Amino acid sequence: MAGMIGWRMQDQEWRKGPWTPEEDDLLIEYVRMHGEGRWSSVAGCSGLKRCGKSCRLRWVNYLRPGLKKGQLTPQEEGIIIELHALWGNKWSTIARYLPGRTDNEIKNYWRTNFKTKKTPSQIKEKQKLKASFRRDQYQQEVNETMNSFVLPYYTEDNNRNKNDDAYAVKCSSTTSEQQQYNQCLMAQDVASGWDVVSEDGFWSEFLWDMGNYNPNQPVMEP
DNA sequence: AAGCACGTCAACCGCATACCC
DNA sequence: CGGGTATGCGGTTGACGTGCT
DSSP states (O other): HHHHHTTTTTOOOOOSSSOOOOHHHHHHHHHHHHHOOOOGGGGHOOOSSHHHHHHHHIIIIIISTTTSSOOOOOOHHHHHHHHHHHHHOOOHHHHHHHOOOOHHHHHHHHHIIEEEEEOHHHHHHHHHHHHHHHHHHHHHHHHHHHHIIIHHHHHHHSSSOSSSSSHHHHHHSSSHHHHHHHHHHOOOOHHHHHHHHHHHHHHHHHHHHHOOTTTTTTTOOO
């Protein structure tokens, strides 16, 4: 596209700010015709005055089919806690284990629940309320959740990039028995992770800080 | 009722990495 | 191999909504 240098434009100002329904329609139509990708050519083909970067973000975080709207479920929260403990702020990696959820959404969730500075009593109060409200429901749904999307993700997709974390998990579990075993382990870990987090607000700060892990330090991989 | 504080979330920005020529 | 471009990722910002005083 003329005037483009990467995401930038030389001779045209990109529109910024909230997307209008009309812009959404244009973007949806573009993806329907051309598929995902080639974001830098969206403006030229669709008439949108948005840079490719903005278009990609809008599509991935809001318009893409299959996205779940609304609050994260207790089991999704548990999975986030567990995976964040493993990988830190690798939001896109964590998002792969939560179909229909975006890295942005998970990042916002984590920031909202574990980063905001509150007094210890406020944190404790909030966590107590949350935990008591959801614990029973959560414990009940953990196994069901693992069966419904985590395990299939591990086992189904044979075409994933071999550098992908999920692919590594898959390769490490060669038999269905071992996969079942891993599933149980993960469910237990998630449950224990939730216990820890809901126990005391202190862990909220601790877990967030874990996100800023030292990359030179060995990290346990799945 | 008005003003303020806080929480949420969509979107932007800069950097890193992948890809292509 | 190196440079330019495309894409992806994580951190941050700011608008808006809501609850509290």
